[in-house]
Amino acid sequence: MRRENRWLVTLxxxxxxxxxxxxxxxxxxxxxxxxxxxxxxxxxxxLLTGGTEAVEKLTEDPADYAxxxxxxLELERLVAEMQVEIVRLREIEQDYYRLSGILNYASxxxxxxxxxxxxxxxxxxxxxxxxxxxxxxxxxxxxxxxAISDLGLVGRVESVAANAAWIRLTNDPESAINARLxxxxxxxxxxxxxxxxxxxxxxxxxxxxxxxxxVLTSGLGGTFPANIVIGQVTSVRRQQxxxxxxxxxxxxxxxxxxxxxxxxxxxxxxxxxxFDEFIEGGxxxxx
Amino acid sequence: MSLQLGLPLFIVAVLLQATVLPHLRVxxxxxxxxxxxxxxxxxxxxxxxxxxxxxxxxxxxxxxxGTPLGVSSLALLPLAYLxxxxxAQVYRAxxxxxxxxxxxxxxxxxxxxxxxLRFLTDYPLSWSVSFGYVTLPSVLFDVVLFIPILRLxxxxxxxxxxxxxxx
Numbered sequence: 001m002r003r004e005n006r007w008l009v010t011l012x013x014x015x016x017x018x019x020x021x022x023x024x025x026x027x028x029x030x031x032x033x034x035x036x037x038x039x040x041x042x043x044x045x046x047l048l049t050g051g052t053e054a055v056e057k058l059t060e061d062p063a064d065y066a067x068x069x070x071x072x073l074e075l076e077r078l079v080a081e082m083q084v085e086i087v088r089l090r091e092i093e094q095d096y097y098r099l100s101g102i103l104n105y106a107s108x109x110x111x112x113x114x115x116x117x118x119x120x121x122x123x124x125x126x127x128x129x130x131x132x133x134x135x136x137x138x139x140x141x142x143x144x145x146x147a148i149s150d151l152g153l154v155g156r157v158e159s160v161a162a163n164a165a166w167i168r169l170t171n172d173p174e175s176a177i178n179a180r181l182x183x184x185x186x187x188x189x190x191x192x193x194x195x196x197x198x199x200x201x202x203x204x205x206x207x208x209x210x211x212x213x214x215v216l217t218s219g220l221g222g223t224f225p226a227n228i229v230i231g232q233v234t235s236v237r238r239q240q241x242x243x244x245x246x247x248x249x250x251x252x253x254x255x256x257x258x259x260x261x262x263x264x265x266x267x268x269x270x271x272x273x274x275f276d277e278f279i280e281g282g283x284x285x286x287x
Numbered sequence: 288m289s290l291q292l293g294l295p296l297f298i299v300a301v302l303l304q305a306t307v308l309p310h311l312r313v314x315x316x317x318x319x320x321x322x323x324x325x326x327x328x329x330x331x332x333x334x335x336x337x338x339x340x341x342x343x344x345x346x347x348x349x350x351x352x353g354t355p356l357g358v359s360s361l362a363l364l365p366l367a368y369l370x371x372x373x374x375a376q377v378y379r380a381x382x383x384x385x386x387x388x389x390x391x392x393x394x395x396x397x398x399x400x401x402x403x404l405r406f407l408t409d410y411p412l413s414w415s416v417s418f419g420y421v422t423l424p425s426v427l428f429d430v431v432l433f434i435p436i437l438r439l440x441x442x443x444x445x446x447x448x449x450x451x452x453x454x
Contacts, residue, residue, distance in 0.1 A: 004372065006335065007335055007338070007368060007371065007372070008368075010335045010338050010339075011338055011364060011365075011368045014338055014339075014341075014342045014360070014364055015361065015364055017342070018342065018345070018357040018360045018361050018364065019357070019361070021346075021356050021357035021360075022355050022356065022357040022358065022361070022407065030356060034350060034356075037350055038350070041298070041302065041350075044302055045302055045305060045306055045351075048302055048303070048306035048307060049306045052306055052307045052310055056310065120306075121302075121305035121306050121351050122305055122306070122309040123305070123351065123352045123353055124301065124304045124305050124321075124348045124349075124351045124352045124359075125348070125352045125353075125354055125359075125400070126312070126315050126316055126317055126421045126425055127315075127400075127401065127404060127410070127412060127417060127421055128352060128353045128354065128410075130352065130353035132305070132351060158353060159353070166353055168353060172353075173410070173411050173412065173413075174410055174411055194315060194412075194413065194416050194417060194420055194421065195314075195315065195416070195420060196315075256309075256310075
């Protein structure tokens with residue numbers, strides 16, 4: 001057989017195998033392979049991530065600048081933490097006045113359990129905004145679990161192996177989160193941007209949105225708990241001809257420097273497949 | 288490239304791509320280390336090894352990604368095939384040709400990858416933003432890094448497959 005023909009046969013075989021692997025991505029067999037391969041690679045990835053961070057710290061500015069920078073970062077972190085705390089307190093206050101003593105956020109979430117995980121790797125594709133953490137089904141992590149940090153919402157677990165989980169960050173272009181504005185009390189959808197930011201879309205035209213307004217999860221749809229901070233409005237785009245207005249949102253979480261996340265394992269997302277089946281079935285058997 | 292040498296090399300490359308290289312991002316682009324290794328080995332080797340490493344490297348890349356397993360392999364395989372058909376000696380003679388080859392090869396990889404993402408997974412990519420923000424910086428990184436990687440692998444390749452001369 002000629003060399004070009006042999007190459008074509010090899011190419012064809014490998015392409016068929018690859019297509020079969022992609023087609024079988026939902027099967028449990030691939031999950032077993034992923035778990036087996038990730039087991040030895042996980043410590044190496046963790047070490048490399050830790051090493052990179054250590055080198056980054058070493059190569060920062062000279063000592064006095066480093067001190068100042070450290071203090072500034074510490075203050076920024078404190079301000080961000082206080083902002084989150086203020087938001088939480090405002091929410092409790094508003095709940096108290098508006099809902100006349102219906103359960104506040106803390107009591108609503110008292111039954112939630114958390115698993116803390118280290119970020120061990122980032123997505124190898126520059127088009128996706130995912131991270132991989134060192135906790136999996138063995139630690140109780142499930143697909144759909146929300147991930148948060150001390151500064152706000154990080155993302156959602158989209159895939160999980162026995163010893164690792166893949167989290168889609170909120171700034172991934174495919175991420176869409178039901179959200180509401182704290183002051184304007186309007187709802188919309190926060191979508192990720194490839195450039196790293198967020199945009200809140202589908203905000204009703206009549207809502208008075210101002211830069212600085214905080215964006216929180218609304219809890220609608222059941223995919224995330226309500227009242228987790230997502231970000232802050234930086235600019236508003238409103239045109240009379242449009243049905244909705246949109247706003248650019250600066251995330252409170254620094255996705256590039258994520259090291260530790262908390263995964264809410266006690267939260268069970270609402271199963272919406274019933275509605276999908278209902279729609280696919282042409283709406284038969286509607287209540 | 289033997290399995291004992293190639294597999295650790297590709298594993299290290301993927302680990303670097305998932306841990307160290309994201310910290311070097313310019314805009315949204317970073318060096319595509321695995322793509323560069325596949326391009327370089329396909330350029331040097333006249334056997335079908337480039338195809339095999341495109342398949343393995345792609346699977347390893349997708350293991351550390353949110354994309355379905357196999358998408359990167361599917362984007363790398365045609366590239367490795369086409370480059371493998373070309374004569375390796377041409378690249379030894381000129382410096383410009385490998386650079387041109389990398390620019391075209393890496394751009395083709397990104398375009399195929401984006402097409403697969405869009406049509407296989409319905410991923411909401413904006414073509415203009417993706418090209419300007421991710422593809423272009425990544426390709427520039429790749430062009431800069433290709434020659435050192437090619438030189439390194441050429442040295443390795445010559446040791447593994449000494450050139451035979453008829454007397």
